[in-house]
Amino acid sequence: MVVQLHELRPLPSAQEQAEAQRQLELRQQRQLAMSDTRRAHVLDAARRVFAARGVEGASIREIAREAGYTAGALYSYFDSKEAICAALVAESLDRLQAEVQAARAPKGQPAKALVAKAQAWFGFYAQNPRDLDLGFLLVNGLSPELDRALNERLLQALSPCEQAFEDMGLSPDAAARENAALFAQGMGLLLLQHTGRIRLFGQAAPALFAQYVDRLVERFDPAIASGAVKQRDLFAE
Template sequence: MERRQGRREAVSHLKRSLILDAARRVFESDGLEGASLRAIAAEAGYTPAALYFHFESKEAIYAELLAASLASLQEAVSAAVAATTLPTRRLRAATLAFFDFYAQNPRDLDLGFYLFRGGMRPHGLGREHDERLNAALFATLQPIGEAAEALGADHRMSRLAIADIFAHASGLLLLAHTRRIRIFAASARELMEHHVDRLVAELEKGETYAND
C-alpha cells in the first residue's frame, strides 16, 4: 500500500514538473496575459482538464514558478552571508549575492519582474499569491536590513537600506539585461559594488537617510 502511494506521489510530482517546465516556455513566449491553460496543456502534452487536477489557474502556475525562483535566490543569499559574521561584510555579501543571482539567471529576472512579453507594467497574481511572493522576496533581502541595524541603523533606516539596494540593483540589472549599460561604457557589477560600499560607509557614520 505504501509502495503504491509512493508511486502515485512520484508520478504526480513528475507531472507537475512537466507542466511547470511547459508553462515556463509558454510564459516566455506569450507572457502572463497571453498565456492560457490550454496552451500550457498542449505544450506539456496533457488535456486542460488534467492541468486543473494540479493547478487552479495560470496565475497559480506562474506563482509556483516564481516561488521556486525566489527559493533559489534565498539559498544563494543565505549561503553568501553564512561565510561571515561582520555586519559590513554580510551587507555586502547579501547585496552582491542578490545581484549576481539575477545577473547569472536573466530568465529569473524576467520571471520576477513579469517581463515575458509584458513590458514594465503592473502585474499581479491575486492577493494571496502576491502577499506570499512579496514576503518571500522581502525575506531574501532581510539580511541587508539586519546588517544595517547591526551597523547602527534604526528599523526605519534598515528598511530604507533594503529599498535602496533593491532599487539600485534592479535598475542596474535591467540596464545590463537590455545591454543599455554599454552606452555608459560601465560594468553593472562594479557600479553595484561601488554603491554598496558607499552605503556601508554612510551607515557606519550614521549619515544614511538622516535627512529623509
C-alpha cells in the first residue's frame, strides 16, 4: 500500500487534544444528566403506581406504561422491580437523614439532642406516609446485598439518637439497645397511625411518642437524675 504525502495529517497540537478531551467530557456529562433525568422520571412513575396498586400489586409493565416507556426500555435503567424499590428506599433514606441532621439542639445538651433528633425522624415518617410504606420494605427485606446497603443508610440516619444516648453516659452497647427500642416504639406508633388503628385507643401517636422520649430523658439524663435540672426545663427554649 502506497501512502501519498498529501494524505498525511499532522498530529493534533496539545491545545487541540485538550479541546477534544473537553468536548468528550461534556458529551459524557450530558449523557449522564439525561440518564439521571430519565431514571428520576421512572422513579416518579413508580411512586404513582405503588401508591395506586401497592408495591406487591405493581408490575414492571405498569411502571413502564406510566412512565411512557416500553418494558424493554425501562430495563435500560433498572433491571427489576426490586431495583426500583431499592432506589426509592435509598432516596427516601437520604431525605430522612437530611431531616435528622437539620434538627438542631444546643451543644453539650444530649437530652435536648435526643428529643430533637428523635422527633425529626418520627415527624418525617408521620408527615410522609409513602416513605413509611417504603421503610417497611426494609422490614420485609429485599435481596441480601440491597438489604445491607439500605440498612447501613438507615443506621446512619438514626445514629444521632444513639450518640445522644452515649453522651448521656450510656455504654455503646446500651446506647445501641435503647436506640433500637426507640425506633421500634416509634415505628409501631407510626404503623398504628398509618392504618388508623390508633383510634381504637383514643390516642394520638405523636403525643405517645413524645411521652416515650420524655421517659427516656428522665431515666438517662444525669442532670435530671441528680436533681440539678427539672425535666420540664430541658424542653424550654
